[in-house]
Amino acid sequence: MSDEQAVEVSLSDAEPVATVTSPTPQSPGPSIDIAVAAMISPKETLITYRDLLDYISRKTGTPTNLVQRETYAEINNLIRQGDVEMAFVCTGAYVEGKRSFDMELLVAPQMYGETYYYSYIIVPANSSAEDLDDLRGKSFAFTDPLSNSGRLAPTYMLAQMGESPESLFSGYSYTYSHDKSIEAVSEKVVDGAAVDSLIWNYFDWKYPDITAGTKVIVKSPPYGIPPVVVPAGLDASLKDQLRDVLLHMHEDEEGRRILAEIKITRFVEVDDSIYDSVREMTEAVGRQ
Template structure:
């Protein structure tokens, strides 16, 4: 009799476990995607729309873009499992890795993100080098931005300047395009933003490089990636990685997606690529 009950209890536990797994799989009916708000919300939505449709076709499930108002909110939403896939900068990836106990998985990055740079800009003819920023009003992007704050701060400090002591004022514009607006309007004497957004603004005529010019380009570093939460279904993670890696610029529909993402192609990435950014964050006192 005892053996009979044990057998049935075991069968019950197995059925319960199978049922929980089925419910978990069933619950993943929509892929929830977001991105750090390093540009205006309307621009983020425009850039993601074709990619979202492509992922829906590749995954066979709905894909929803969830707008989040700030960088910290994206990290927290991933950690709280309210998001499944997020576009992060190198620094926000490091924060997400810490916040999730190391479980966040960086899937892919653009080929351009292997050697990413920031550009220091000004409309002041007297500013020609980082040394000339002493006593000036300066604009970073978001405090959590890799290319709009952390790495530029790192290189400024390597040049022997402390932004908090040596600049007249330090402002945070909140986004790369907003930093350009700060400099164009004279609200800041100089600022810094990532190379990709700068190039896009010049190409679209939203900034006149004859009036606002680049006076310093940083050394290269790893930056953006697409990251998933660590407990996402491994089969879904595999499909996602494959979908990004098979985007081919020779195919017109794929080229539209890649062009909007400012990517020549996507390549695999790994957490160790961002060790230098983590070290820079700790050196700047921005990470524990």
């Protein structure tokens, strides 16, 4: 898909994209740098993940740093170069990272009893649109060029209709976070958007006044859930330690509380094959 017609949309003043150190280190020495892809905006990411990283710091006895970047590609580059020890990434970014530099799957969150999620096509609550074809000649927001739910899946839906973003929409934009896409639709900045079902559901629970301005008109088939990954060359003992902390987090009261706040039941090991349907879509759509 050509991105020449794509523009970026901003709903607020620029938010800082930074590295934040855990305030509760327990021992001197190296820190654990943990990247979180901008599936939600930097401010919301900090709110959401602060307690989780503090928990990892306490369990490992090592300070943790939250590392954020604006795009999924920038996070992938950090993993490629070994500049972070662990990362929470989008499914599409994982598939691309696995293909291009052997990004390694560590664990995945189980949410709402599943290790799958969906792409939602959303429109303003009072829109008459009932499917993608009803958005012909309208404006649309994607999330990130590497996003599965926010770019690849809807582009694949269009291809099945014999359409493309250029042929169906009057114009499209990238918001670079799913919450900004939800807000763009709620505030009628755009006529439609493709978003991660997990994030829309989370916002519907936490910020119902925002999602009340939207409605879901299309739900995709299930895709493998956005995973937790590590660089291929990460020290084996650290990799095992991080995996162990996450896999057993639901077994203590503090861990369950933190997980409940971000709607995760537990972390589990999953097979890479759950992402094969995304690979098939990538091959079908192709990337330019």
